[in-house]
Amino acid sequence: MPPAVALGEFAPADPGAEAATGKLTIEDMAIRGANGAAFVTERAAIVRGNDQYNAEARYADSMLIVPEQTVELRRVVERTLPEKSNADPFCGAGKTGYLAVSKVREGDTDVVKLMALQGEALPAASAPGVTLCKVFSYSSPAK
Incomplete structure (x- = not known):
């Protein structure tokens, strides 16, 4: 794995992240808002920012990361919708199939894309x- x-x-480090989940917890086999x-989730692959996720787009361009940046790709096995919504918090009316996670350092803060x-x-x-669907940013003080 x-x-x-x-x-x-x-x-949450941007309005979209606040609206989608609020605080985010990333665990070995789950991502919770x-x-x-x-x-x-299950970890599917480790890719780089320079890799493409479809024929037209690279992770680096969509996530605003450097091409060499490590990206963890997770397949969504099961989802639970937010308590006050019938919509997928990340893909709206659609269904999230995969989540790509990258962590970058910005000053004294770790930012998760x-x-x-x-x-x-x-x-x-x-x-x-x-x-x-969308890209969200979350932050944590660096350790």
Whole structure:
């Protein structure tokens, strides 16, 4: 199993992250929001920012990270919707198929970039039907 890129609790660092989940907890096999949203995940691969998640787009461009940055790709096995919503917190009316997680250092803060993707195929340059939902940012003081 590929190693986790980020584990722990992270505060929302942008309005989209606040609306989607509030505080985010990243565990070995799950990603949980303070609003009750939960995603049981399995680590699928470690890729780089320069890799493509579909024929037209790279992780680096969508997540605003450097091409050499490590990205952990997790397949969503099961999801629980937020307590006060019937919508997927990351993909709205759609269903989150994969979550890409990267952690970068910005000053004294660790910033976790979380990218939600729709589609059943493993995200790659040749993957059919993989589309970007949104990218969210969460932060934690660096340790």
